[in-house]
Amino acid sequence: MELFVEIVVSICLLGGAAFALVGSIGLARLPDFYMRLHGPAKASTLGVGGMVIGSTIFFSTRGNGLSLHEILVVVFLFITAPISAHIVAKAALHLQLPTVARTRRPENKS
Numbered sequence: 001m002e003l004f005v006e007i008v009v010s011i012c013l014l015g016g017a018a019f020a021l022v023g024s025i026g027l028a029r030l031p032d033f034y035m036r037l038h039g040p041a042k043a044s045t046l047g048v049g050g051m052v053i054g055s056t057i058f059f060s061t062r063g064n065g066l067s068l069h070e071i072l073v074v075v076f077l078f079i080t081a082p083i084s085a086h087i088v089a090k091a092a093l094h095l096q097l098p099t100v101a102r103t104r105r106p107e108n109k110s
Contacts, residue, residue, distance in 0.1 A: 005061050009054045016050025019043045031100045033092055041085035049074050 023046075026039025056070040 009058045012050050012054030016047045019050060020047025023047060032103055033097050034103050037085055037089055041081060045081045048077060
């Protein structure tokens with residue numbers, strides 16, 4: 001059973017680290033603000049979620065029962081990350097930040 005738990009924790013940690021890496025690369029490499037916002041808001045959230053789930057599994061099997069602290073971190077992260085990304089994107093639209101030609105902008109329907 002120990003080997004199985006270690007394999008599952010390793011998969012969660014490696015998967016989470018891969019998502020966080022992709023989000024970080026997207027933040028550094030994408031050409032405009034709106035595209036840069038997408039990387040950390042989506043991929044990094046999944047990355048941190050995967051790593052925290054791996055931590056939850058590890059400490060739940062080593063300790064005196066289910067470790068709920070990490071689960072609360074994931075819940076708050078999944079609630080706050082999309083909301084903060086939405087607010088930042090709305091502020092960028094209000095400020096009319098410049099975009100590259102590939103970025104789709106909402107039509108101005110007045």
